[in-house]
Amino acid sequence: MTKAAEIEAKLTRGLAPQRLEVVNESHLHAGHHHAGSDHHDSFDGTGETHFRVRLVAEAFAGKSRLERHRAVNAFLAEELATGVHALAIEAAAPGEPTRF
Numbered sequence: 001m002t003k004a005a006e007i008e009a010k011l012t013r014g015l016a017p018q019r020l021e022v023v024n025e026s027h028l029h030a031g032h033h034h035a036g037s038d039h040h041d042s043f044d045g046t047g048e049t050h051f052r053v054r055l056v057a058e059a060f061a062g063k064s065r066l067e068r069h070r071a072v073n074a075f076l077a078e079e080l081a082t083g084v085h086a087l088a089i090e091a092a093a094p095g096e097p098t099r100f
Contacts, residue, residue, distance in 0.1 A: 003024075003051070023053075056091075
């Protein structure tokens, strides 16, 4: 199972979203690395390390942006600890305006 599929499965089970999109953006980050760190030196953009998740879920109703991000991060803690380097989150409750 790909990382993208794992992310989708975990968020579906945990949040039962009305809408969910998992976008692998790893190819956009080829060659980027952080000063003082060598763990990105060989990154070529072909892996599954950078993702964007867009989701609408009832679980986000009445929650702040920070609370929504914490919830998503909690469901994906294993992925964030084992290879997912970056996760952009666009989370909304039903009826809220979205840009996705």
